[in-house]
Amino acid sequence: MKNNRLGVFLIVSSLAAIAVLIGLSLSKQHETRMEQIRGQGIGVVRSLTTLPFDMLVPPGQATSVLESLFMFYKPADFVYAAVTTGDGKLLREVVRPGATTPAGPLSVDHGSPIGERTLQSAQTNRTIREFYGPVMTGGGAPAFVRVGYFEPRFAIGGQELSFFAMLALPTFLMVPFIYFILIREMKPLRKAYEKLEGALGKKGGDLVPPRAQFDVQRLASRIYAYVQDTDARMVHLEQEKVGLLTKNRLLEYGNNKLNFVLQSLPEGLLVLDPAGHVTFASAKVEAMLGVELGAVLSGPVDAWCKDEALKTLLLRYQTASVHALRAETMEFHPGCASETRMRIIAQPLVVANEGPAFGTLVVLQDITREHLGQCASQDFVAHVSHELKSPLNAISMYCEMLQSETAEDDNMRIQASNVIHDEVERMAALVNNLLSISKLEVGGFKPQCTRVKLDEFLQDVYNNQLPRAQANRIALELSVARDIPAAALDKDLFRIALNNLVSNALKYSETGGRVVVEAKEENDWLIISVQDNGIGVPAEEQAHVFKKFFRAQGGDGHKRSGHGLGLYLANEIVQLHHGRISLESAPGKGSKFSIYLKTSSHKELSLL
């Protein structure tokens, strides 16, 4: 509702209220007045009808009671007081100025003695309320006393006007008062309306430009529109939210998976930002570099990196330009675990090969095995070539000698030939050992086991080694238990192992010594032992004898011929057969090498 309409409405309603008030008041007045008049009229008529006729209509010109009564007693609406005959002939009257008694025939039959009726005034339009009563005339038809009053009009008199004005004024003044109160109360609504208009207008939901006029109905409709709109948006947002939550969850899941994958990589990963701070570090870095993840993630490289070389490399990546940087690789021994070897691959991270690097990716690889393998391989090559150079040296020198004049000397010739022969044999043995070792180390070398009769087998070995034993005047003995079961062995491999053990025994025995090869069964174990009474192995070296290229120095400080591979090979072979070799030895007393093989497994040939 518009403001002016509200105003109009207020004014109209106030006026209506006033009118009603006045109307009610007037009608109340009218009623009261009527009652008064009636009371008066009837009372007067009643008292007048009790008077004798002579008093009412005295003969001659004497004053009637009427005149004397109404001379001084002039009620407000009094019109007339008259005595008339039944047919209306006027006998006496007192009238107000300007009025006459209206004609009004009466008869005795009219109801009760005192009656009431209305008549029209002849002069004015007013209605007269007449009260009449019969009077006995003392013979003849009765006369009637008639008193007439004006019926009160709905008119506002002079005094009454001020009264009504006083009544109307406050009522009317209420209007602006209420109006202003209303306006004030509606101010927040107006503001709300303006806001709504703004909100709705901004969204463009309403094509009609906001109306300047504040209108409560419009406000309501705007509120409704806004609520609906907001509702719709909320539904939409809820859906979006659900969608986002799902997406978020998926992202999180993907992220977790990715993170898990990164953490599971065997390499350690670091991502540095251009300032050199670590933004990501996988857990492996902790173990690899001996640093704490917390320190790595919170401080710059300077703070946590303990290895100088690595620090220098990483600090080089603290620049922006990609063109200055390339991937770099470095190997080093980390301070925390110096026996391991790490490879670092540092690489700037760039977007589409252009622009500044947004970080550095650092991959840490534990290349200890690789490194050890390389070192071992290098060592091996060095060892082998050294081993080969010695025999070659001897052969070369003796050949030179054969080529020179000393070839005339028979002894020299024989000696030279012998030495050359021995050295060639030595080299051949080395090459064979190396080949066997290489086959074993490649792995997947499955022994071809067959059922072997141990007594025959050991006899073979014995026969093989006997010439050498005899040449050095060492007694070689063989002792095989009678009921020794057959064994599942790879004949060729095992032959190598046993030959190595026996030749070792012979090598490290003094002239006149004794070597015993024995085979027996004991508690589910098959035991083949080779015992000598030679120089023995010092206690501190016993743990190392089975290592590759290890040569015990021996008590006499002489290096015995041999490459340090025999025992290593023997051990590997025995282990392939799921057995083990043990050593009992004391320097100066001799050594006993025992091969232990499980007998139960020998019965299960099919499994090997």
Next chain:
Amino acid sequence: MNKKSVLVVDDEPHVTRVLRLALEREGYDVTTACNGVEALGKLQEGLPDAMITDLQMPKAGGRTLCESARRLYPAKDFLILVMTSMTAWEEREWVARLANTEFLEKPLSARRLTARLASYFNEQPCQGALHG
């Protein structure tokens, strides 16, 4: 003129034997040792005019022997020939630092050795009798 004395140090018996034969035929007085410690002992007994030594030996290797010899007997200058099958750079360094010390590569040739000794002794001014 006295025979020149040569000390042969090697743990391989073949080497010492062959060298001894070759050198004795050339008229040198040969003593042998099979490791650095023994060699130092022999040096104490009497300094040779030349020493041939292997590098890899038990107890004390060729390097220890050479460096000790040069440190112990600075006044006496004798040729040291170092036999080596390993031509590692580290070896070249310390050999070059020592006076009058050279490499002799394996496999050995007795001929090369005797030739080298001969040329060395021809360069030397004649000296009086050396305890040998």
